[in-house]
Amino acid sequence: MEILVILLVVAALIGFVVVLYNRLVRLRNAYRNAFAQIDVQLKRRHDLIPNLVEAVKGYMTHERETLEAVTEARANAERMREQARGAIGDPAAMARLGQAEGALGSVLGRLFALSEAYPDLKASTNFMQFQEELTSTENRVAYARQAYNDAAMDYNNAVESVPSNLIARQFGFEPVGMLEFEDRETIQEAPEVSFR
Amino acid sequence: MATFDFRAAQESARRASILLVIGFGLMVLVIGGAIGFLVAAFLGAPSEAPAGGLAVDPALAGGIALAVIVGITAVALIRVAMLGNDGAKVARTLGGDEVTEDATNPYHRRFMNIVQEMSIAAGLPPPRAFVIRNEKGINAFAAGGDPSRAAVGVTHGALAKLNREELSGVIAHEIAHIAHRDTRLNTRLMGMVFGLVVLYWIGRVLMRSFFFTRRRRDNRGAMPAMALALGFIVLGSLGVLGGRILQAAVSRRREALADAGGVQFTRNPRGLANALKKIGATADGSRVGNPHAEEARHLFFAEAAGGLAGLFATHPPLVERIKALEPTFDPETDPIWRMDERAILRDARAELRIGPWERVQ
Numbered sequence: 001m002e003i004l005v006i007l008l009v010v011a012a013l014i015g016f017v018v019v020l021y022n023r024l025v026r027l028r029n030a031y032r033n034a035f036a037q038i039d040v041q042l043k044r045r046h047d048l049i050p051n052l053v054e055a056v057k058g059y060m061t062h063e064r065e066t067l068e069a070v071t072e073a074r075a076n077a078e079r080m081r082e083q084a085r086g087a088i089g090d091p092a093a094m095a096r097l098g099q100a101e102g103a104l105g106s107v108l109g110r111l112f113a114l115s116e117a118y119p120d121l122k123a124s125t126n127f128m129q130f131q132e133e134l135t136s137t138e139n140r141v142a143y144a145r146q147a148y149n150d151a152a153m154d155y156n157n158a159v160e161s162v163p164s165n166l167i168a169r170q171f172g173f174e175p176v177g178m179l180e181f182e183d184r185e186t187i188q189e190a191p192e193v194s195f196r
Numbered sequence: 197m198a199t200f201d202f203r204a205a206q207e208s209a210r211r212a213s214i215l216l217v218i219g220f221g222l223m224v225l226v227i228g229g230a231i232g233f234l235v236a237a238f239l240g241a242p243s244e245a246p247a248g249g250l251a252v253d254p255a256l257a258g259g260i261a262l263a264v265i266v267g268i269t270a271v272a273l274i275r276v277a278m279l280g281n282d283g284a285k286v287a288r289t290l291g292g293d294e295v296t297e298d299a300t301n302p303y304h305r306r307f308m309n310i311v312q313e314m315s316i317a318a319g320l321p322p323p324r325a326f327v328i329r330n331e332k333g334i335n336a337f338a339a340g341g342d343p344s345r346a347a348v349g350v351t352h353g354a355l356a357k358l359n360r361e362e363l364s365g366v367i368a369h370e371i372a373h374i375a376h377r378d379t380r381l382n383t384r385l386m387g388m389v390f391g392l393v394v395l396y397w398i399g400r401v402l403m404r405s406f407f408f409t410r411r412r413r414d415n416r417g418a419m420p421a422m423a424l425a426l427g428f429i430v431l432g433s434l435g436v437l438g439g440r441i442l443q444a445a446v447s448r449r450r451e452a453l454a455d456a457g458g459v460q461f462t463r464n465p466r467g468l469a470n471a472l473k474k475i476g477a478t479a480d481g482s483r484v485g486n487p488h489a490e491e492a493r494h495l496f497f498a499e500a501a502g503g504l505a506g507l508f509a510t511h512p513p514l515v516e517r518i519k520a521l522e523p524t525f526d527p528e529t530d531p532i533w534r535m536d537e538r539a540i541l542r543d544a545r546a547e548l549r550i551g552p553w554e555r556v557q
Contacts, residue, residue, distance in 0.1 A: 037316065041316070128302070128548065129302070129305070132302065132305055132306055132309065132548065133305075133309070135309075135360070136306075136309035136310070136312070136313060139309075139313045140312060140313050140316050143313060143316045143317040143461075144316050146317070147316070147317075147319060
């Protein structure tokens with residue numbers, strides 16, 4: 001009789017741990033999946049920029065420095081993206097990626113502000129198309145980032161709150177970093193500010 | 197920034213939808229029961245009837261009622277299967293042309309981009325995108341049984357008259373329909389109404405055949421049989437009428453829910469509110485001239501075929517929808533509601549930085 005009770009208690013405990021573990025795994029997969037979506041959109045953003053620089057180079061003859069800064073910021077952001085992909089959720093990697101994307105956003109904003117001085121450039125179809133594509137990409141990144149942060153928050157809540165926190169550390173579930181872009185306002189406003 | 201409580205709106209609309217679907221089921225039950233009673237009374241009449249009364253065998257009435265209910269449900273299911281789950285098929289029926297990822301027209305590019313953005317916001321696979329050419333009204337629709345086979349479409353007028361923010365609001369509303377599985381619910385309701393239409397048809401056929409038999413030999417059963425056929429016709433058409441009213445009521449609730457869902461995706465009630473205002477501001481409004489638009493009224497963003505109001509309207513009134521998003525809205529003073537057509541076209545192309553010579557293809 002006593003053995004039966006002990007067995008039942010042990011089985012219930014194991015069942016409890018299994019349920020908690022599975023929940024953590026599900027939440028971890030959700031935020032990783034959400035990060036994959038941001039990754040796709042950031043890649044799209046980075047792929048657009050060399051074409052943009054190529055298109056404006058002929059017109060913006062006096063802005064060599066700015067163009068170089070854009071290229072450099074883009075290369076840096078691309079490097080951070082590669083790194084972050086290898087360490088999804090690592091708070092330091094997320095912060096560095098956010099910083100690099102923020103820097104890229106603000107230097108792009110500067111480029112668009114400068115383009116005001118080049119009427120020929122502003123009138124070119126190519127440039128207008130870039131504006132629409134960049135606006136869309138910024139929006140996609142923003143929506144994907146929102147989805148990632150929501151998923152990361154759900155996961156963090158599970159890792160840090162009772163009772164799942166009791167097993168989270170044992171099985172290697174660590175809290176993950178949110179993705180905040182330092183220069184978020186500039187990024188989202190960039191095309192608007194420059195063209196109004 | 198969003199003063200609009202989208203979660204509460206979604207919850208209340210969902211509850212109302214469930215009640216209305218139950219109402220539809222009850223109506224089918226009542227009609228089935230009435231027919232069972234009618235048929236049993238008709239069959240039991242000649243021999244067992246006490247003077248001046250009707251003899252009704254409850255088992256017979258129940259059996260027939262069950263058969264009618266199963267029959268209506270079966271017809272409805274077959275109709276749902278025929279309507280299909282393929283959103284692209286519906287879009288083509290409505291005169292839509294598919295827009296692909298490599299489109300170059302600036303209006304089409306913006307539309308494609310917004311569809312992608314909103315599907316990311318909703319966490320759904322991007323639906324296929326369609327444009328209905330030659331429609332000047334501002335309207336849009338969503339179709340397809342499940343998100344993987346969904347399609348969204350917009351009219352030419354919506355692309356030409358809405359700016360980026362407004363078009364985003366409209367597409368978010370349509371994507372919300374897909375996310376809430378409204379397109380599937382609507383297909384089912386269309387199937388149920390069709391089941392009742394078939395009941396009416398059977399009454400018509402019975403009526404005609406009794407006319408023929410009476411001509412050949414003088415049948416005593418002809419009069420009650422006529423009454424029976426008439427009963428089918430009356431119950432069938434009452435059912436269709438009630439079905440249409442319920443269908444419209446469900447649609448109105450789901451539209452309110454999709455407005456809320458759209459705001460959840462964009463976190464911006466202004467775009468959607470301004471799009472609705474532009475419908476109110478333009479002469480063509482949200483009209484869709486395609487002959488198939490009438491039967492697909494409940495799929496559209498706003499009322500596609502005019503002239504129907506009150507119980508039969510598939511959408512809440514424009515002003516009511518705008519007020520839900522923007523409580524301070526006043527049609528008398530609102531600048532967008534009073535915008536003229538030319539200013540609207542200029543506003544829509546301003547962000548694309550293209551001249552009036554560039555047309556939506």
